[in-house]
Amino acid sequence: KQEVTQIPAALSVPEGENLVLNCSFTDSAIYNLQWFRQDPGKGLTSLLLIQSSQREQTSGRLNASLDKSSGRSTLYIAASQPGDSATYLCAPPAPPGNTGKLIFGQGTTLQVKP
Amino acid sequence: GEEVAQTPKHLVRGEGQKAKLYCAPIKGHSYVFWYQQVLKNEFKFLISFQNENVFDETGMPKERFSAKCLPNSPCSLEIQATKLEDSAVYFCASSQRTSDEQFFGPGTRLTVL
Numbered sequence: 553k554q555e556v557t558q559i560p561a562a563l564s565v566p567e568g569e570n571l572v573l574n575c576s577f578t579d580s581a582i583y584n585l586q587w588f589r590q591d592p593g594k595g596l597t598s599l600l601l602i603q604s605s606q607r608e609q610t611s612g613r614l615n616a617s618l619d620k621s622s623g624r625s626t627l628y629i630a631a632s633q634p635g636d637s638a639t640y641l642c643a644p645p646a647p648p649g650n651t652g653k654l655i656f657g658q659g660t661t662l663q664v665k666p
Numbered sequence: 667g668e669e670v671a672q673t674p675k676h677l678v679r680g681e682g683q684k685a686k687l688y689c690a691p692i693k694g695h696s697y698v699f700w701y702q703q704v705l706k707n708e709f710k711f712l713i714s715f716q717n718e719n720v721f722d723e724t725g726m727p728k729e730r731f732s733a734k735c736l737p738n739s740p741c742s743l744e745i746q747a748t749k750l751e752d753s754a755v756y757f758c759a760s761s762q763r764t765s766d767e768q769f770f771g772p773g774t775r776l777t778v779l
Contacts, residue, residue, distance in 0.1 A: 583765050596770040651722045652764030656709035
């Protein structure tokens with residue numbers, strides 16, 4: 553059974569800092585992993601999808617890495633801005649099989665202060 | 667459409683009443699997924715469809731919950747005889763293939779009184 557842990561649970565930083573959000577998962581037989589952002593009272597916005605064959609995926613100031621063998625993914629946010637304040641969720645799929653069923657971590661709630 | 671659409675945005679039901687939620691996936695996406703978010707960040711997978719066929723229903727409660735995706739109609743999630751613990755935000759997502767990025771709708775907030 554896939555279990556996902558995200559550390560830290562909450563983070564408050566001044567604007568401009570570079571951040572690392574951590575995600576660990578128990579079942580490494582995954583074909584991809586998706587990172588999402590959720591603003592209060594809103595839906596999920598997909599940030600990055602990293603395939604199991606990739607080690608990194610970049611989008612703007614965001615960079616996600618995936619290490620299947622150790623069951624870890626990190627989301628790196630460069631030069632954080634107040635607009636980055638949100639909850640960030642890591643979601644690998646639930647093995648076995650390629651079913652698309654996502655298992656979510658509890659999230660890291662980020663506050664970036666101006 | 668270019669986005670996943672969900673209606674209604676909010677739904678309030680008395681305990682024991684029926685609730686029906688709708689989802690229109692992104693045009694061209696073959697897979698539809700339903701998730702339930704209870705409390706702040708507890709997401710639970712409910713069911714997925716490949717076109718109009720149930721693909722994975724391992725998360726669906728055995729009683730009271732049902733879902734359909736019919737051709738040329740929005741997908742629906744129905745809860746018969748709602749209970750207080752059904753209060754949650756229900757999200758629909760779609761993707762072209764199971765290994766592709768999932769795009770989420772804005773959710774339907776169900777409140778059972």
